[in-house]
Amino acid sequence: MAKVLVVTSGKGGVGKTTTTAALGAALAQRGQNVVVVDFDVGLRNLDLVMGAERRVVFDLINVVQGVAKLPQALIRDKRLENLWLLPASQTRDKDALTDEGVGRVIDELRSRFDWILCDSPAGIERGATLAMRFADEAVIVTNPEVSSVRDSDRIIGMLDSKTVRAERGERVEKHILITRYDPARAARGEMLNIDDILEILATPLLGIIPESQDVLKASNVGSPVTLNNAESAPARAYIDASRRLMGEEVAMVVPAERKGFMDRLLGRRAA
Amino acid sequence: MSMRLLRLFSGREATAPVARERLQILLAHERGLLGQSDLLVTLREEILAVVSKHIQLDPDKVMVKLERGKSVSTLEVDIEVPNNFDKKVSGETRMAG
Numbered sequence: 001m002a003k004v005l006v007v008t009s010g011k012g013g014v015g016k017t018t019t020t021a022a023l024g025a026a027l028a029q030r031g032q033n034v035v036v037v038d039f040d041v042g043l044r045n046l047d048l049v050m051g052a053e054r055r056v057v058f059d060l061i062n063v064v065q066g067v068a069k070l071p072q073a074l075i076r077d078k079r080l081e082n083l084w085l086l087p088a089s090q091t092r093d094k095d096a097l098t099d100e101g102v103g104r105v106i107d108e109l110r111s112r113f114d115w116i117l118c119d120s121p122a123g124i125e126r127g128a129t130l131a132m133r134f135a136d137e138a139v140i141v142t143n144p145e146v147s148s149v150r151d152s153d154r155i156i157g158m159l160d161s162k163t164v165r166a167e168r169g170e171r172v173e174k175h176i177l178i179t180r181y182d183p184a185r186a187a188r189g190e191m192l193n194i195d196d197i198l199e200i201l202a203t204p205l206l207g208i209i210p211e212s213q214d215v216l217k218a219s220n221v222g223s224p225v226t227l228n229n230a231e232s233a234p235a236r237a238y239i240d241a242s243r244r245l246m247g248e249e250v251a252m253v254v255p256a257e258r259k260g261f262m263d264r265l266l267g268r269r270a271a
Numbered sequence: 272m273s274m275r276l277l278r279l280f281s282g283r284e285a286t287a288p289v290a291r292e293r294l295q296i297l298l299a300h301e302r303g304l305l306g307q308s309d310l311l312v313t314l315r316e317e318i319l320a321v322v323s324k325h326i327q328l329d330p331d332k333v334m335v336k337l338e339r340g341k342s343v344s345t346l347e348v349d350i351e352v353p354n355n356f357d358k359k360v361s362g363e364t365r366m367a368g
Contacts, residue, residue, distance in 0.1 A: 146290050153298050189285025196291045200298060 002110040005117050005245070006135040008159075010151030012122030014143045015179040018215055018225065020119040021049045022235070023139070025224035026242035028083035032114040035074065038088035039131035040121040041097065047087045050077065051222025061089040064101035070108050079227055084113070094127045103164075106134045124154060129162050136165065137173040137245075139206060143180050144192040152176070152201055175206035177241060182211045183254050207241030208254045209234050233257050303337060311335050318348060326356050 007020045017040075024036040037060065038046035047053045052075050058068035063086070070086075077083035086109075089096070109116045120131035132138065138159050142152045159172045166172065178197060185191040198205055210233050218228035226235045226242075236255040243250045315335040322328055332351035338344060 146294055149294055150297065150301075153301070157302070186287070189287045192287050192290050196287065200291070200294050 002113055003115055003137060004106060004110070004135050005115060005137045005139060006120055006132040007117060007139045007141060008120040008128060008132055008155050009122065009141040009148070010124060010128075010155040011143075011148045014141045014148050015209070015215075016122075016141050017045050017049050017119055018219065019139065019141050019177060019179065019209075019238070020046060020117050021224035022226045022238040023242050023245070024115070024117045025077075025080060025083060026226040026239045027115050027117075027245065028077070028080045029226070029239075030242065030246065031082070032246075033082045033112070034115045034117065035084040035086055035109055035113045036117045036119060037086040037109070038119050039127055040119065041088045041092060041094040041127060042090065043121065044088035044090050046119050047075075047085060048222060049219050050085050050224065052077070052085050052087070053222070056087045059087045059089040060102075060105065061092045061096045063105050064097055070105065070112075079223075094121075094125075094130070097126075097130055099130070099133060102130055103134060124158060128155075129158065132159055132163055132172075134164055135159070135172055137175070139175050139177050140201075140203065141177050141179055142197060142201070144178060144182075144186065144197060146192075149192065149197055149200060156201060156203060174203050175245075176201055176203045177206045177209065179209040180211045181208050181254060183256075205252065206244055207237055208252070209237045209241075210254050210256070212257065231258065311337060314346075314348075318350075322350060326352055328352065 007016050007023070009016050020036050024034045028034040036046060036050065038044045039060070040046070041061065044059075047056050055075050058073035060073070062068040063070050063073045073086055075085045075087065077085065086105075106116065118131045118135065121127040132155075140152050140155055140159075142148050156174060159174055160166050163172050176198065178194060181194075182191055186193040194205065194208060212232065212234045214229055214232035214234050215225055218225040221228065225232065226238050229235055230239070233255040240250045240253075240255075315333060318335065319328065319330055319333050322333075328350065334347075334349040336347040336349070338347065
């Protein structure tokens, strides 16, 4: 049974695209058939983070409008054969997408994949509502920072009212994913801690991704962080989160950076 | 002054509790506002219609406010009426609910 999962946040720059790529790759590594769909029409970036920017020919709007067939627009990942990308259009605007058109494409994707991960644009406008419209589950990416928590609360309200599931009286299963977390700063009271965020948002936790330079390193080379360096702290946190999505019980820990021998010897901070 | 000195020396301040409290207050307000806006508009229109049957009212002088508390919320209806009306109606009514 295919699952449609929207990665959303309201606020921009919190890590939606990084998360979509990392979770998509982690699920694919566990043998699932996965497609990641970019809904950020006009400002697509999932292709770049996935390292497929030079292979885009057709996009979501072409498929919605019938210019291209779905298989023509799907791009297979070079590293994982069961991971696919459906890119957004860079030139068209979001008004070219209709509810019915997107619904048809999502239905077709449901028949081909186990997981359909929708990378939402920032904001609460049409692009974001379309990305969440057909979702069964939602990952709400939140930074431990006041404006991000406020926007997440707003998005939770929309998931409960503007989705097809909500209109049918069903629930969208919601998960909070906290990114850019710094346990040391939270312990010193300089950063909202996990319990504060969960209490305020009253939504269960999917995972805690620590602040790490590995995220930037991975996007620099166009590789999901879970593929680029599976041993890095953020990769381990994303892999744990993907196992929870598949229904496994995984203890909630914040993975720490592992220091190499030379780093320890020289007293260097892990990069 | 001593607190300031202390902060100066420690160089760090626990600001997360402030963030938490500001968020809790703000979101309690915003959730009420977004979820209940239709209800308040309906209430205001219907109260206005009922009272207008008996008293000439300025529609702009009818205020309906909902305040959410932890255990009990208050619905405040504030109606300003002209001094020269016939029937005796108190100018302000408060209902808890």
